[in-house]
Amino acid sequence: MKRLFALLLLAVAAPAAAEPFRLIVSDLETPLVPNSVMDLALANGYFERAGVEVELVRVQQTPMALAALQAGEGEMANVSTDALLQLAARGTTDLRAVMSPNKALPFLIAAKPEIETPRALEGRSFGIGRVGSLDHSLSAKVLAAEGVDVSKLNLVPLGQPAVRAQALLAGQVDATTMSIGTWTAMPDREGLRILVGMDAYFAAAPVTTKVNAVTTEVLKSRRAEVEAVIEALVLAARDFQDPATWVERMAVARPDVPRADLEELARAYRNSWSIDGGFTREELKVTTEWMYGTEDFQGLRPVGLEEWTDFGPLETVLQKLGPAQG
Known part of the structure; x- marks a missing residue:
C-alpha cells in the first residue's frame, strides 16, 4: 500500500x-x-x-x-x-x-509564341482567375513595370490556373498567369513561350x-x-x-x-x-x-x-x- x-x-x-x-x-x-x-x-x-x-x-x-x-x-x-x-x-x-x-507564389506569364514582348500584349486577350483576384492584381503590377498599359488588355475571367492553361493551349486567350507547376504539367507547351519568368515576376512584384x-x-x-x-x-x-x-x-x-x-x-x-x-x-x-x-x-x-x-x-x-x- x-x-x-x-x-x-x-x-x-x-x-x-x-x-x-x-x-x-x-x-x-x-x-x-x-x-x-x-x-x-x-x-x-x-x-x-x-x-x-x-x-x-x-x-x-x-x-x-x-x-x-x-x-x-x-x-x-x-x-x-x-x-x-x-x-x-x-x-x-x-x-x-x-x-x-x-x-x-511561383507565378510566370505564358503567351502564344508570336507575342515576343510584354508590350505586345496591348490589345490582346489575357486570361485571369477573376477581376481582382491575386493573379490579376499581381500580374497587372508586373506588366505595368514592363511598360504595358494594362487598361488596353482584354481581360477574360476563366477561373483556376489549369483552366487558364488549357484556354491558352486551345488558343482561346493570348496569354495568362500560372504557376511553374502548372506550366511544367502542361502537355505540348513547346508551342508556347514564357513571356515573364518566375524570377522576373517576383522582382517586379516582391x-x-x-x-x-x-x-x-x-x-x-x-x-x-x-x-x-x-x-x-x-x-x-x-x-x-x-x-x-x-x-x-x-x-x-x-x-x-x-x-x-x-x-x-x-x-x-x-x-x-x-x-x-x-x-x-x-x-x-x-x-x-x-x-x-x-x-x-x-x-x-x-x-x-x-x-x-x-x-x-x-x-x-x-x-x-x-x-x-x-
Whole structure:
C-alpha cells in the first residue's frame, strides 16, 4: 500500500508530457512548390533535430487554417498574407506572422509564341482567375513595370490556373498567369513561350503572399517551440536550395510525379527558398502597400507591421544559425 501511494505521488509530481506542436497547413499532400519544406522537414527529421515534436494538421484553404488556429486546434498556421492582414484591419489583435516558408507564389506569364514582348500584349486577350483576384492584381503590377498599359488588355475571367492553361493551349486567350507547376504539367507547351519568368515576376512584384502565423498566447507560452520550428524550416530550406536534395526528398514524398518534372521544378526554385526565414520588413511594407491598393482592402483601416507581425523569434534563430551561405 505504501509503495502504491509513493507511485501515485510520483505520478502527480511528474510533469505532463509536452503536447505536440501542431502546424496547420492547407495542402492535402506534399505540394510541388517550396511550401513543401514543411512536409519534408517533418518526414526528414528536421523538427526532431531542432528539439520539437511537430504534427501536421491538414485543412483546405486559408479561411479554415485561420479558423483552426483561432479555435486552438493548432499552434501555428500557414496562411495567406492578405487574409491575416484583413483580420488585423478588422480588429483581430492576437495573431502574429513570424516567418514565411514560401513567401512568393511561383507565378510566370505564358503567351502564344508570336507575342515576343510584354508590350505586345496591348490589345490582346489575357486570361485571369477573376477581376481582382491575386493573379490579376499581381500580374497587372508586373506588366505595368514592363511598360504595358494594362487598361488596353482584354481581360477574360476563366477561373483556376489549369483552366487558364488549357484556354491558352486551345488558343482561346493570348496569354495568362500560372504557376511553374502548372506550366511544367502542361502537355505540348513547346508551342508556347514564357513571356515573364518566375524570377522576373517576383522582382517586379516582391509581394509576400504566404506567412506562418501564431497567436500571441502561443508566443508567450510556447516561444521556444516556435523558435525551434522556425529553425528547422530555415535549415531545411538551406538544404533544399540544392536542387538534387529537393528532388531526392520529393521523389519519396511524391512518387506520382515524374522525376524529370521534379528536376525542372527544382531548377526553377533555386532562388525561391526561404533560407533566412523569408521575412523582411521592407518586403512586408511593399506587400502591405500593394494589398491596400486592391479591391479587397477598400475601406479598411491601415495597420502597422507591429499589429500583425513579430520578428523576434526569427531574429533569435538567425542570430543562432548565422546568415545563409551564398
